């Protein structure tokens with residue numbers, strides 16, 4: 099049976115031109131299987147609305163052409179109406195954490211070909227104060243960076259690295275009270291990630307043992323560390339060995355309540371939100387269908 103597929107293209111994600119994408123879709127999508135349409139998001143939250151309308155209209159697949167923020171909006175749009183509709187991803191962001199975790203090629207032609215294979219993986223998602231996320235959420239330094247980076251017109255990896263190095267010198271770790279599945283943990287932390295997948299993006303693995311379909315989140319607490327340890331920790335992230343660092347503690351969780359001494363930025367899939375007071379994070383097992391490569 100033929101399927102209807104909508105491509106939701108974020109024109110600004112990753113600071114990358116999307117000029118070629120329409121032609122690549124025309125050339126490489128299997129037109130025997132799919133009737134396609136394309137739409138461009140024009141502002142924050144528009145991709146969610148486009149995706150929601152597509153599901154209302156009976157589309158079978160909605161594809162996010164962008165990074166984790168676009169994936170988040172498209173997936174939220176799907177989930178709000180009918181979680182049986184599949185999410186596709188053509189990675190075009192700065193980090194592309196979920197796509198990289200799922201093995202979706204960063205080459206756009208290959209990512210389009212992945213859609214033709216029709217292989218579905220059912221993944222978990224999670225909610226933070228009722229807002230869904232699919233890859234990682236967090237508080238502390240990475241949320242602070244995502245808040246700064248969101249106001250920076252120049253997206254992309256090099257801008258990100260510059261912000262990280264500049265802010266690292268100034269940032270102060272904070273105290274948190276975590277209630278993880280009923281048990282209390284008091285931690286001073288540089289940052290805390292609530293990881294559904296292994297990585298934030300760019301293969302930086304904050305929770306190397308996370309499994310996106312196991313019904314658990316990995317809470318990864320990065321403790322305060324001396325500046326000279328920064329390169330060693332960065333190496334641990336990039337080599338998938340963060341769990342072996344004495345500065346990293348990882349706790350499996352289904353529900354986490356976070357109390358903070360000071361309010362501060364929170365990120366969901368890399369996009370910042372100002373959320374004050376208590377944070378309540380819960381896993382939603384097997385709640386989203388994603389088109390993935392045959393090998394996954």
Ligand SMILES: Nc1ncnc2c1ncn2[C@@H]1O[C@H](COP(=O)(O)OP(=O)(O)OP(=O)(O)O)[C@@H](O)[C@H]1O
Nearest residue numbers: 111112139140142164165166167168191192193194
């Ligand atoms: N036309 C637009 N103008 C401004 N912002 C937009 C537009 N369309 C979408 N957005 C917003 O762009 C934000 C960033 O998108 P996205 O996260 O996909 O890219 P990225 O941050 O470069 O990649 P990653 O999250 O993988 O690092 C999203 O939060 C989305 O709401």
